[in-house]
């Protein structure tokens with residue numbers, strides 16, 4: 635059975651299932667609902683009739699973009715599908731975003747190995763990523 639990357643954000647149910655499967659921090663359903671509606675662009679990796687991976691870009695559409703939610707279900711990893719998802723997101727940015735766009739992401743090691751293949755470089759020590767979770 636082949637895989638296809640479609641230019642659609644996943645459903646809330648698939649989003650929550652894929653984040654869990656990928657070991658990413660889960661979000662409340664209301665948060666996911668709101669967040670998915672606000673994405674700049676998103677793709678879903680389909681195998682048969684099932685969503686088995688995803689990737690999204692959030693941002694202001696002009697200056698700043700962030701790559702988030704890159705996941706391939708464990709059973710389908712190691713087959714070049716993460717690259718396929720990243721390739722689709724980067725192609726979209728190259729086609730639609732201004733040349734001066736600042737594209738960033740927070741890489742969970744060892745996924746940084748995937749992102750370096752698409753031109754991403756660590757920003758430290760000049761700048762360091764900082765984050766917090768609002769409670």
Ligand SMILES: CC(C)(COP(=O)(O)OP(=O)(O)OC[C@H]1O[C@@H](n2cnc3c(N)ncnc32)[C@H](O)[C@@H]1OP(=O)(O)O)[C@@H](O)C(=O)NCCC(=O)NCCS
Pocket residue numbers: 656657658704705706707710711712713714715716717718740741742744745747748749
């Ligand atoms: C990261 C992830 C999406 C990669 O998906 P994948 O389909 O297995 O990736 P690919 O087969 O396309 O491999 C892409 C590259 O990533 C690197 N890579 C991916 N997983 C890796 C791992 N576990 N260890 C080391 N390198 C890895 C490799 O360098 C590989 O390139 P290569 O084959 O040319 O060496 C997948 O492992 C995943 O869903 N992980 C859990 C969720 C996660 O951590 N997401 C990233 C959040 S920042």
